Amino acid sequence: MKMTSLPGFRRLLLTASVAAFSASAVEAETLSMWVRESAADPGKLMVDLWNTSHDNKIELTAIPDSQMITKLATSVQAGNAPDLVSFDLIYMPDFMKAGFLTDVTDQLNADPHYANHIQAYKDIATYEGKIYGVGFTPDVSVLAWNKDLFKAAGLDPEKGPQTIAEVVEDARKIRALGGDTYGFWFSGACPGCNIFVTSPMMVAAGSKMLPKNGTDDALTGDGVKTVLEALKTMWDEGMIPANAETDTGANFVSAFTTGKIGIAGTGGFLISLMAREHPDFNYGLTVLPGVEAGQVSAFVGGDVVAIPAKGKNEAAAREFLTWVLSDDAQLNGLAKNSILTTRTDLADNEYTKGNDKVLTTAKALSVGYVPWVFHFADMVNSDSSPWIGMLQQAIFDGDVDGAITDARAAMLEIAGR
Amino acid sequence: MVYVAPALLFVAVFVLWPLGHLIWLSFTAKSLMSGPDDAVAFVGFDNYARAFGDKNFWRAMTFTLTYTAYITPILLVLNLALALLVSKNTPLRRVTRTVVFLPVVIGLASSSLLWYWLFDQQVGLFNRLLVDMGVLSEPLVWFKKATTGQFAVIISVVWKVVGFGMILMVAGIQAVGNDVIEAAMIDGASAWKRVRRIIIPLAMRSIVLATLISAIGSMLAFDQFYLMSGGGPRGQTFTTVYWIYQSSFVRFELGYGAAQAVLLMIVITSGTAMQLWLSRKGQK
Numbered sequence: 001m002k003m004t005s006l007p008g009f010r011r012l013l014l015t016a017s018v019a020a021f022s023a024s025a026v027e028a029e030t031l032s033m034w035v036r037e038s039a040a041d042p043g044k045l046m047v048d049l050w051n052t053s054h055d056n057k058i059e060l061t062a063i064p065d066s067q068m069i070t071k072l073a074t075s076v077q078a079g080n081a082p083d084l085v086s087f088d089l090i091y092m093p094d095f096m097k098a099g100f101l102t103d104v105t106d107q108l109n110a111d112p113h114y115a116n117h118i119q120a121y122k123d124i125a126t127y128e129g130k131i132y133g134v135g136f137t138p139d140v141s142v143l144a145w146n147k148d149l150f151k152a153a154g155l156d157p158e159k160g161p162q163t164i165a166e167v168v169e170d171a172r173k174i175r176a177l178g179g180d181t182y183g184f185w186f187s188g189a190c191p192g193c194n195i196f197v198t199s200p201m202m203v204a205a206g207s208k209m210l211p212k213n214g215t216d217d218a219l220t221g222d223g224v225k226t227v228l229e230a231l232k233t234m235w236d237e238g239m240i241p242a243n244a245e246t247d248t249g250a251n252f253v254s255a256f257t258t259g260k261i262g263i264a265g266t267g268g269f270l271i272s273l274m275a276r277e278h279p280d281f282n283y284g285l286t287v288l289p290g291v292e293a294g295q296v297s298a299f300v301g302g303d304v305v306a307i308p309a310k311g312k313n314e315a316a317a318r319e320f321l322t323w324v325l326s327d328d329a330q331l332n333g334l335a336k337n338s339i340l341t342t343r344t345d346l347a348d349n350e351y352t353k354g355n356d357k358v359l360t361t362a363k364a365l366s367v368g369y370v371p372w373v374f375h376f377a378d379m380v381n382s383d384s385s386p387w388i389g390m391l392q393q394a395i396f397d398g399d400v401d402g403a404i405t406d407a408r409a410a411m412l413e414i415a416g417r
Numbered sequence: 418m419v420y421v422a423p424a425l426l427f428v429a430v431f432v433l434w435p436l437g438h439l440i441w442l443s444f445t446a447k448s449l450m451s452g453p454d455d456a457v458a459f460v461g462f463d464n465y466a467r468a469f470g471d472k473n474f475w476r477a478m479t480f481t482l483t484y485t486a487y488i489t490p491i492l493l494v495l496n497l498a499l500a501l502l503v504s505k506n507t508p509l510r511r512v513t514r515t516v517v518f519l520p521v522v523i524g525l526a527s528s529s530l531l532w533y534w535l536f537d538q539q540v541g542l543f544n545r546l547l548v549d550m551g552v553l554s555e556p557l558v559w560f561k562k563a564t565t566g567q568f569a570v571i572i573s574v575v576w577k578v579v580g581f582g583m584i585l586m587v588a589g590i591q592a593v594g595n596d597v598i599e600a601a602m603i604d605g606a607s608a609w610k611r612v613r614r615i616i617i618p619l620a621m622r623s624i625v626l627a628t629l630i631s632a633i634g635s636m637l638a639f640d641q642f643y644l645m646s647g648g649g650p651r652g653q654t655f656t657t658v659y660w661i662y663q664s665s666f667v668r669f670e671l672g673y674g675a676a677q678a679v680l681l682m683i684v685i686t687s688g689t690a691m692q693l694w695l696s697r698k699g700q701k
Contacts (some may be wrong), residue, residue, distance in 0.1 A: 070666050094669075099440045099452035180539075189560075236656045243538040246560040248647040250533070375668075382667040383648040384473070384655065392651055 028055040029316050033084040034072070037062045039303045042137035042269075044085050046333040051321060056316045058084065069377070072308065076100045078162055081308035083317045086136050089124050089304045090376045096127035097374065102307040104133045107318055113325040116345040120300040120370045133306030134324055135342035137334070139300045140364045141197045143167075143289070144256055144266045147282040149174050149181065153262070160263075160286035162293045164230045167263055167360035168239075174262030175239040183239035185256060185264040186231065188396065190249035191388035196299045197265025197288065198391070201227045203369055204290030204297035209369045210379060211306045213415020219390070219408045226291055228394040228403065235395050245396055248383075257281065267301065272338040285360045287367065298368035340365055379414050386410035442675035449669035464676030468558040473652070474677055476518050477660035478684070480563075484656065485635040492631045495575065497624065501612060503583070504590040514587065518580035519560075522652030525577060532573035536560075563653035566646045570654075574641055578634070582627040589623025590616055625696045629689060636685050657681050 019322075035043035038070040040062040047060045062080070063071055068087050072095070075081040081100075083318050095101055108114045114122075121135030147157035153173040161167040171183025187193040199209055205223030234240050243251070256264040257278055265288065274281050287296040305324060307317045323329055330341045340361055347365075352358045374378065380387040390407035394400040443465070446458040468474050499517060503510040520528060535543040536559045544556040560566040593616055601611050617624065639658040646654040648663075655663070661681070665674030 071451065073669075077451070094450050098450040099454075100450075189647050241539065242558050242561070246558055246566075246646075246649060248649070267495075378668045382663060384652050384663055388649070396650075 008268060028057065029313050031084060031313050031316055032082040033058050033086065034063050034068070034082045035060055035086040036065045036068045036088060036303065037048070037117055038065050039088075039139075039314050041084060041392075042334070042337065042339050043303065045337050045339075046137065046324070046329060049329065049333045050279060050320065052192055053328070054319075054323075056319065058320065073098070073100065076250060076308050076310070079310055080288045081311060083307070083311050083313045084305060084320060085392040086303040086305045089121065089135070089300075089302060089370065090282070090381075092124045092133065092304055092306075093127065093374050095306075096125075096130075096132045100309055101132040102309055102311065103130050103132060104307065104318065104321060105129075107321065108134065111325060111338075113343060116343045117325060118300070118336050118342050118344060118365060120365075120368060121304065121342055124370050124372055125304055125306070134321055136303045136305035136324060138300070138340045138365065139267045139302035140340065140361050140368050141200055141265060141267050141288060142270075142361055142364050143197075143263065143287070143299065144270060145170070145284050145300045146174075146256070146259065146261065146285070147262045147284055148259070149177065149262045152376050153177055157282075158284070160284050161289060162286070163289050163295075164205065164226060164291055167289070168230050168233055171234055171239040171263055172237065175237070180241075181260050181262070182241050183262045184234050185240060185251075185261040186244060186254075187247040187249050187252045188196050188245045188392065189247055189388065190252060191250045191383070191385050192381050193249050193265075195381075195387060195393055196267065196301060198227060198231070199298040200288040200299050200368070201290060203406055204288060204295045206290070206295075209378075210373045211412055211415040212373055214412050216412075216415060218411045219404055220414070223290065224404055225400060228391070228400045231391075231395045232398060232400065236398075245392075256283075268340055268358075268364070271361070275338060285357045287360060296367050298364035300365060300368035300370040308398045373415065375414050375417065379411050386414070437679060439675050440670055444676075445672045447672040447675075449666065449671050454660050460672065464571055464673045465680070467673060468677050468680055470642070473655070474660055476652075477655040477657045478681070480567075480654060481636055481638065484567060484571070484638060485517050487567070487634055488574060488635050489628065489632045491571065491575060492579060492582055493624075493628050495579050496586050496631075497617075499579065499583040500586035500590055501616070504587045506591075514580075514584070517583055520577045521580045523577065525574075525640045526644060527571060528577045529570075529641045532569070532576075533645045536569050561650060563650060566650070566654050570641050570645055573645065574638075576637075578631070582631055585623050585627040585630075586620060591622030592623075593619045601662075621696065625693070629692060632692065633685055633689065636681070636688070659662045 033047065040060075044060055047058045052059050069091060071086065072081065072085055105274070114134075117136060118138070121138070122131070125131055125133040125135075143160060145160045150157040150170070153170075153176065155170055155173060161170050167184065173183070174181060175183040186198060202223040203209060203223075203224050205221070207219065207221035207223030208217045209219065211218040241255070247255075252329065253266065253270065253273065255261050257274070259281070270285070274283065278294060288298055289296060305321065307314060307321070311317055325343060327346070329344050329348045331349055331351070334341050335346065335349050338351070338355075338358060340358070341347055344366070347362045352362065380384055388405040389410070390403040392404065393403035397403075435666065444459060446460045451457065503514045503517070530590060532543075535541050538544060538556045538558045541556065544553070547553040559569040588680060597615060597619070598611060601615055606614070622650050637658055638656045639662065642648065642654050642656050642659055643662075648655040648659060657677070658681070661674045661677045664677060
């Protein structure tokens with residue numbers, strides 16, 4: 001009896017062990033994820049979709065944009081980082097260099113969808129041959145024009161400006177409508193807004209913007225001067241509202257949606273915003289132009305998603321990264337909500353068919369640039385950055401050449417640290 | 418000793434340790450972007466030497482001192498005037514005290530955003546009011562110039578904090594004995610004389626306290642300028658704390674930011690000590 005009962009007891013034990021192990025293996029986990037506040041809406045759409053179809057759930061926390069870097073850096077240093085983080089892609093180089101993120105090279109190289117991932121996201125998330133994240137909720141800069149104002153000014157409402165000179169000409173005609181109708185808008189005290197919508201025009205006109213190190217090229221080419229002079233002309237002639245000089249970004253979008261601005265740089269996010277809040281607004285989108293027709297560029301922005309170093313639920317977090325590139329996430333999470341896909345093979349899909357605006361942003365994404373530099377915050381995004389200093393000195397103070405020279409020297413000093 | 422131990426522990430954990438850490442940090446080249454396992458380099462007084470030669474830091478310090486010099490007397494006069502008007506306990510005065518105190522419970526960031534839009538050139542109601550009253554011929558872009566931008570911030574901060582100083586001074590004024598006031602009235606002292614010769618001297622501790630709190634708060638100004646002026650135009654409205662924030666969390670130089678914070682602490686401590694010494698000297 002003993003001989004027969006012992007194996008039976010062992011089997012029972014084994015069964016119990018396997019059951020216990022299986023239970024723990026399939027036990028759902030709750031992952032923590034941070035997203036910067038300005039990208040929280042699309043981030044939530046993606047996370048909600050994930051949560052409806054996966055056992056492991058994600059709890060999303062929106063972090064104010066200005067606090068994201070500090071919170072992430074200090075949490076990683078304290079060993080208390082979230083399982084996943086979605087942040088402005090422009091900070092990837094600094095974070096990768098600091099060792100704040102988990103290397104996911106093998107996983108992504110083995111993922112067949114990664115080959116179709118937009119190149120700009122691949123580039124910005126790669127450091128010394130290793131990959132640290134994937135594009136999550138993309139955005140790209142474009143030029144918007146108000147079709148009703150174009151029509152009222154005698155311009156072709158179906159054709160947006162194709163060169164910088166046309167931007168100025170069209171803005172002049174719209175301003176001639178008088179009253180509180182203006183030709184152009186830009187947020188003159190917002191460094192981030194302008195690297196997004198103003199720098200692509202300089203790049204389209206052939207300029208190189210930011211230096212990678214202290215001996216690199218910075219603000220080279222005629223494009224920088226051409227764009228600054230165009231903006232200065234529009235400012236001097238009163239085509240831009242007076243409060244643009246001091247706007248720190250609060251009116252970046254709302255100035256255009258008032259219906260009193262003819263042309264403004266904006267982002268692909270405008271499409272879903274307009275559909276939601278101003279469905280009858282008659283506007284068009286085109287790619288940001290350069291000096292000559294056909295010269296175009298854009299700033300590839302948006303968020304990347306990555307796994308902070310020493311995360312507690314790395315395996316489950318990796319599963320999310322794989323899902324982000326899946327058909328389900330790309331089509332039902334992004335495209336269905338009028339957000340661009342981050343996979344080129346899905347750019348043309350059932351949701352974008354016939355939507356000229358989304359197709360324009362897709363085109364912008366394919367021709368866009370993203371600067372791979374360290375110290376981006378200091379060089380560009382800071383309220384005291386040489387980038388915003390150059391814009392203000394050139395456009396509002398009128399010293400275009402001096403502004404470029406000063407900014408170049410300051411950028412090289414920062415890049416050389 | 419046992420009775421004060423909790424207080425000592427609180428001070429040690431929440432004041433002394435952070436202060437010691439700040440001072441230690443100021444002697445290092447610690448970066449916000451240091452990796453978790455990176456060694457921290459000790460740089461001696463390099464950060465202090467750099468701060469002394471940093472014209473942007475001193476421009477921010479000068480601006481902060483100027484801002485404090487403007488707003489402190491304004492608050493002092495308004496606090497005292499309001500406190501004198503509402504110190505007696507009648508129903509109407511109690512309501513007035515509550516109304517004036519209400520903005521104090523609003524967060525400074527919220528009130529700064531509120532005023533940012535009130536000052537807006539296109540949709541701002543404050544601008545509209547001034548135009549309708551004939552004070553301005555057309556809406557003003559307040560933050561186009563450092564002077565008007567600073568003035569706008571002062572208006573918003575005065576609205577926000579005036580109730581706090583008023584309450585402190587009301588407490589001081591109410592502590593003045595009625596018998597003293599009545600005696601002065603019997604002796605024929607006018608209202609102005611009673612205020613100048615009796616109420617102000619006897620409520621001096623509260624007045625000094627309110628002024629000190631106001632001055633220190635102004636020296637530590639950050640939120641209002643960060644949200645309303647963004648340091649502009651051309652970096653002319655960066656306060657010292659704003660500049661420390663830029664160094665520490667935008668340029669990632671925690672060590673350098675800590676050194677600037679220590680220098681600011683020395684300036685504030687010196688100013689406070691001098692203010693206390695002067696008020697004690699005046700009372701003798």
